[in-house]
Amino acid sequence: MKALLDLEYQKIAEAQARAAMGFTPPMEDKKPAPEKNANRIRTAKTRRARRKAAKRNRKRKKWRKSRFKSRTDNQDRYSPHSVSDPATATPVSDHQLSTMSPSQPKKQPVDKQPKAVQDSPSASSSSPTDRSAKNKKRKASSKKKLARARNIDATPTATNLKDAFKFAFPTITQTVGSLKGCLRRSLRPLGISDDQVDIIASRLEKATSLINEARPHVFRMIQLFILEEVTTAFSPQGAPGGTDVDPLDLLMNKTSGQTFIRGLMSLALNGKIADKPCKKADSIRSRELAQRVYARYKTIIPDFSPINTTDIPLGDMQMEFGLATVVCLHTHFRKLPSTVTGKMVKLGWSKDVIPLVDGEVPSEAQRQQDKDALDEPSTTTPLGSDEHATDDDGCYKFEAGFLRTWWGHLLSLPAEKRPVFCPQPKLRDTFVMIQERAVKRILWGGTVKNNPAKNIMETILSFEDASDYVDSDYGRILETLFYGRRRPVGHDNDGGPDLRRTSYAKRTTTMAELAEGDPSRYGYRSLQDYCNRKLAYLRIAANCREEDVPCTQSPPEFPSNTNTKTRYALNNMIRSNGLELQILAYDTKHEPHGGLDPVMRIEKVLPDEDAIARIFQGQIPKCRGWDPGEVVAAALCLIEHEGEWNGEPDPGDPPVTNLMIRRAALYSPTTAARSERVRVKNRKAQVVPGEGIDGGIWARDVDPTGARTEVPSIHNMESRLPPKGQVTVEDFEESVRVKVSMEPLLREFEGSRRMKKAAWEEKKSVRAELDMAVAAILRFCGPEPCVIAIGNGKFRTGINMSSKHETLQSLFAKKARAQGHIVVFVDEYLTSTMCPACTARGETSRMAKPTSRSCVCLTCGRWINRDSVGAHNIALIAEQWLFDQSRPISLLRPSVPTSYK
Ligand SMILES: [Zn+2]
Incomplete structure (x- = not known):
């Protein structure tokens, strides 16, 4: 449960999950394409435009059809492009009309974004096995669409609900425990023995490890492909003998990239690509390309043989692999410029040779140089800006010639200093995304024979029921298998002491349940309304940005409120490396900024007397100082005033309490x-x-x-x-x-159970140590709200590890704020050299350091532990700031002579 509420994890997980889940980034990040787009290759542009037009036409036809039908049904008409709720929609469209000038119609962004939401179901259902199946499927999907078109208030089906949720809520990941443990907890009440659970778990484990085993090969094939293209064949214009393709352009494209990577995966696993009839030229070409790369790879390792010799169907998991790999490639190549320039700076290259990275305006010379290298003017747009995002997957685009340019820079580095050119898979098993569909296929097996888990699974759910759940009741299978149903705690009314709910299910429910229980908020229609309003708002905001006028519209209210007991709605995915289980869920509380502000400096949080009076309501709180150090992770000091606050810093020696948290404690696990x-x-x-x-x-x-x-x-x-x-x-x-x-x-x-388990244990114990430290500091702070000032120093860990200080601080800030404390940073200039006792009296006295751990003040003769000096001074700074917004004289920076304001 702790993990459930852990915002820290959430933030990371959210980003990861979002990146791994799909190509559509949160809408806020997406800027509609401006009309003038200087740096596209013309041919690609026209091709894309043509494709788009064709798509639009098809859509329009379908829509007309559905519109006609729905009219005869005498029901509400439905258009994917209209805003459903007239009451809220009217001001939006009015505003839009007035801001849109007739000379420059911004048609493209207007109807593009709703499409992205509407398109996804149809896109995912376009690869049937043979013609008749294809027709059947098309009929079924058009039927579904018709049904959807006819009544928007439809009962939530898997597709429409999933879309609406995906758009409206951020996704979060939570580590809930071991795969086996979760299965045991939830399946024992259903009468499944531990031995049987082990069979089920090992099957899932096996599936993930197969994917993991194939992964290095796929990565190397991709690397081979990129290397060959970039060194020999590839040129922006298409050199003779080459494939006429920018490798990144191909890989980052939503359709062809995924087809390519999935093709490679499938070849590495099974030695062949599933032979599906496909008309799309893109897909056919990517598949051919995959075959060719695989054949080339086999010339390097002649005895390479496909990995999957078992009966485990892996089709759906390959799909996830495609997505994840595209994301991985993207992040890697995005970082390439800064890595290369970083190396150059380190090696002491002169300024005018170092190429420009993200956001910088290229100099004329640089531009010319790049122009020569590329033979096309593509450096005018700073790299990484979203200006050239024209497609759905626009944010995954790189500039034409990007790879070649940076490859050139990379080559100019000495061989032993060159950074990794292509992402490398780790030897350790990583997490694999598993959809409900994949879980069903792996465990129930479908048509595959010799599946030992099938009989066991049939006792839990029949194959038909499972299929039904996958199609219509998202999250139900995962809930049944991994969390168990929610049961009242402490009542064994329906028999047996085993009937206890697991803590993980406490605040988690399935999407379908939410939509049914509270349709006005989580129903398809209300979510769709929200999406439409949000899209309208985004369009207006984008228009305003383009015309350089401030946007008057405010973002639409989200349909959720605080009355809902359930916070998390189960997604239809889990992640697993075969040992740990992570669930993916939608966060229905929808805190768009991740919930927490970062720790800020005291001058910003408490700028003046009014702010202080308002926040503390006249009461002056106690002050704690926190000095983060290299040996002592947190030295804390609390100054307690005798009696009432009389409007001045206490002139005497107030009692001082210290607490120390050793760094070793945080790093020891x-x-x-x-x-x-x-x-x-x-x-x-x-x-x-x-x-x-x-x-x-x-x-x-x-x-x-x-x-x-x-x-x-x-x-x-x-x-x-x-x-x-x-x-x-x-x-x-x-x-x-x-x-x-x-x-x-x-x-x-590296991928052995033992190492995985060790890594997991380490993660848990690190977390436990941090929790202990945070709890100790919170106890020290006491129940009364107070001001906790943290020195904002930077530190090296010295042992080549990521700093645990920051983790501790942000974890602490989160919990402390929840208890009403105020957490701020202060400048720690001189805080560890001046005598705090003298500072408190307004005097200036440096301390001598006769021994390594203690200091002595030559003025007042006090011996103080070195670590608590800093904490004490930091507390004094905070105290004086609360009193008159200044800083103790002895701790002033020379550049700020009188006050700190
Ligand atoms: Zn002193």
Whole structure:
């Protein structure tokens, strides 16, 4: 449950989930395309325009049809482009009309965005297996559409509800526990034994590990493709002999990119691409390309054989893999410019050679240089701006020639300093997204025989029921399998002590349930209304931006309110690496900014007397200072005034309480896990046949003659891996050969249950330590609301680890604010060198440091622990700020002579 409420995780998870879930980013991020778009290749533009026009025509036809039918039904007409609620829609359209000038109609953005919402179901249902099936499917889908068109207030079906939810709510991820544990908890009440649960769990585990095993090959095939295109064939104009394709353009395209990657995945897993009839030229070409790349890859590793020899169907999971990989590629190549320039800066290149990155206006010389390199003027738009986002997947576009330009810069670096050119898969298993559909296929198996889980699953749900749930009741299967149904706690009214609900289901429910229970808020119609209003608002805002006038409209109110008990609506996906289970859910409370403001400086939070009086209602709160340090993660100091606050800083020596949280406490789980890892990796084993040591990892290279063999340790093998940043095809081929020979062993180690479990335990214990620290600080702060000032210093961890200080601070800020405390940053200039006792009296006295851990003031003769000095001074700064918005004289920066204002 803690995990459920954890905003910290949410923020990260939200971003991840959003990135991994689909191509449509949150609408706020999307800027409608401006008409003038200088840096597109013309041919691509016209092609796209033509495709778009054709699509629009088809849509229009369909829509006319549906409109006609619905009229005869004497019901509300429905158009995907109209705003359904007239009451709220009128002002929007009026405003829109007035802002749209007839000379410059902004038609494109107007009808584009609703399409993105409306299109997705039809797009996903366009690849049937044969002609008759295709026709059947088309009929079914048009029927569905008709039904949808006819009554908007329809009962929530899987498709329309999913769309509406996806648009209206942010997605969050929560780690809920181990795969097996969750299954046991929820299936035991249904009469499934632990042995049977193990069978189910191992099947899911197997499916994810298969995907993980194929992943490195796919990544390498992609790298091979990009490398070959960029070094030999690719040019913006299409050099003879090349494929006439910008590799990134192909990969980032929603259709062709996914088809390509899924094709590769399918080839790596099964050795063949599913032979679906397909008319789309894009898809056919991508599939051919995938075949070609696969064939080329096989020339490098002649004995490469497909991985999936089991009966596990993996089709739906491949789809997720395609999505995730596109996202991964995108983030990698987006970072390429800053990585390359960063390296250049580090190596001390002169300023005028270093290429420009994101947001900078290129100099004339630079522009010319790039022009020469590319032979086309594409550097006028700063990289990474959304100006050129014209498509649905516009944000996944790169400028034409992007790859080539940056590849050129990368080549100018010395070979050993070159960064990784293409994303590399890790040896450890990563999370795989699993849709309900995939869960159904893996566990129930469908038509596949020899599925040991099928009989067990039939006792839980029949195959037909499962299919039904997948089609219409989103989240139900996941709920049944992993969380159990909600049951009253403490009552065993329907028999058995096992009937207890799991804590994970406490505030989670399925989308369908929400929509049924509260249709005015979560029903399809109200969500659709919200979407329409929001889109209208976005259009207006975009128009205003373009005309450079301030936007008067405010964003529409969200249909949710605080009365709803359920916070999370289950998505139809889980994520798993075979051991941990993460659920994906929609956050119905819909806090658009992630819920929390960052910690800000005291001058901003409490700018003047009025603000202070308003916030504390006349009461002057106590002040705590928090000095983050390198040895002591948090030294805290509380100054307690005797008696009443008399309007002045206390002249005497107020009692001071200190609390220290050692850094070692925060880092120890990580360091412990690390040293354990090193120990295991360095272990050497002597192997004699029949004397298996440590499972199968070391027992492979056994000498057939029976002699004792010393096998290399994992560490030895790792150090023999080739460097990552190869930039020529030859280097690449060589490195692939080396990797492929060693990877199975390394993967077996890194992806083993044992290592996964260790990683998970580490994560949990890090979290527990942080929680303990936060709880200790909160106890120290007490129940009364107070001001907690944190020194805003920067620090190195010194041990090559990410700083836990920031994690601790933000975690603490979240919890402290929930209790009414005010958390602020203060400038920690001089705070650890001046004597706090003298500072409190308005005097200036530096402290001497006779020993390593203590300080002595030569003026007042006090001995103080070095770490608490800083905390004490920080508390004093906060205190004086509350009193008269100034800073103690002894701690003033020389540049701000009298007051800090
Ligand atoms: Zn002193």
